[in-house]
Amino acid sequence: MSTEFAGYRRGSSEYRRLLIAMFAAGLATFAQLYSPQPLLPAIAEDLGVSADTAALTMSCATAGLALCTLLWASVADHCGRVRTMTVAVLGATCFGLLTPWVSHYPLMLLLRTVEGAFLGGVAGLAVAVIVSEAHPSVRAAATGLYISGTSIGGLAGRIIAGPLSEVMSWRLSMFAVSVVGALAAVLFITLIPASHDRQRTPGASIGSSGVGSALGFFHKIKGLLTNMQVLALFFAGFALMGALVSIYNYIGFKLQAPPYFLSPTLIAFLFLMxxxxxxxSGAASRLTGKNGLKPVFLTSCLLMAAGILLTLAGPLPVVVLGLAVLTTGFFAAHAIASGWVGLLSLDAKTQATALYNSFYYTGSALVGWATGLLYTAAGWSGTALACTGLLLLSALFSALALGKKAG
Structure with a gap:
């Protein structure tokens, strides 16, 4: 299409459709991805497995997402971002509707992995679609609305599934969330405006030009992985998401046990944090304009670590306060890190975004499972202290590697 396209502007019908479609994409993706999280104690009890084994329901999906994000970025380079996102959201929805009904747990985990792989095509390409379709003057607002969709989607998946599990099986609860995701996916497909990706000429993906394209792709990846500033932000994404998912994966086990005895509904409402x-996330963006990226980012990481330490306390109000503090710190740090990666990678934005997401969701899958082993062996203190240590290590790496400015 014409390279003169400047992007949809505020007030146009296409811009409004883009906003609603991207919000729906975030809702569809993250509602399905996180719906099992409040159900982990019920899954463990029903299947007779340990907390870390039940947490594989989450880790397998996020592992599939992490492993396939770069693949989707490569596919999008050849087939177009919007078309690729459409295929991804359709595939994820189909597997999301099917997975809860599989009785054999290992097969269910395999299907969750495939579902996560398709979800990677949405999570990895959404911001790139906004950048290519929205006018520069409204890209930040459009990206912010998509991120709101992801947070509301993740929250909706948990809030719907948790209370439903008290009146129906955990499988029906997961299915109900997948139905909501399917409706959001239909909204995305219906409303997303026509893509303005540059069209490749026939045969561009084969022969010498195809080899050159592949070499250019891997050259960009190598450049990103050898840039210490970018690598520090990748590791930050790994640590931030790994710690957050670990805390929310196992807090339900802690709070359903003595002396708290909280119901699944009350535990699900903790995700309102x-x-x-x-x-x-919005406040952090404003603060960076006054104080710089690095100080606000490091402060946010330390705030998250402090919140995790508060969950070690006995009184329930202090534990809840800790969840509020760590969640506040997480979203502020993540908003800064994900944006900073793009600023440091102007000639490889798509690859940088994809790699950040890969590290981010690898942290969710790997740390979210490994800290369950610590929970089984050492209780909540083992999980909380491991997450705190990981965050402090990441903050130290960032403090040493990152410059004062974005690039």
Whole structure:
């Protein structure tokens, strides 16, 4: 299409459709991805497995997402971002509707992995679609609305599934969330405006030009992985997401046990703490304009670590306060890190975004499972202290590697 396209502007019908479509994409993706999280104690009890084994329901999906994000970026380079996102959201929805009904747990985990792989095509390409379709003057607002969709989607998946599990099986609860995801996917497909990706000429993906394209792709990846500033942000994404998912994976086990005895509904409502993140991500962006990226980013990481330490306390109000503090710190730090990666990688934005997402969701899959082993062996203190240590290590790496400015 014409390279003169400047992007959809505020007030146009296409811009409004783009906003709603991207919000729906975030909702469809993250509602399905996180719906099992409040159900982990019920899954463990029903299947007779340990907490870390039940957590594989989450880790397998995020592992599939992490492993396939770069693949989707490569596919999008050849087939177009919007078309690729459409295929991805359709595939994820189909597997999301099927997975809860599989009785054989290992097969269910395999299907969750495939579902996560398709979800990677949405999570990895959404911001790149916004950059290519929205006018520069409204890209930040459009990206912010998509991120709101992801946080509301993740929250909706948990809030719907948790209370439903008290009146129906955990399988029906997961299925109900997948139905919501399917409706959001239909909304995305219906409303997303026509893509303005540059069209490749026939045969561009084969022969010498195809080899050159592949070499250019891997050259960009190598450049990103050898840039210490970018690598520090990748590791930050790994640590931030790994710690957050670990805390929320196992907090239900802690709070359903003595002396708390909280119901699944009350535990699900703890995920309302994510609303603090909706506020803190925007506040962090404003603070960086006054104080710089690095100080606000490091402060946010330390705030998250402090929140995790508060969950070690006995009184329930202090534990809840800790969840609020760590969630506030997480969303602020993640908002800065994900944006900073793009600023440091102007000639490889798509690859940088994809790699950040790969590290981010690898942290969710790997740390989210490994800290379950610590929970089984050492209880909540083992999980909380491991997450705190990981965050402090990441903050130290960032403090040493990152410059004061974005690039």
């Amino acid at each position: 994510y609303l603090f993140g909706t506020v803190s």
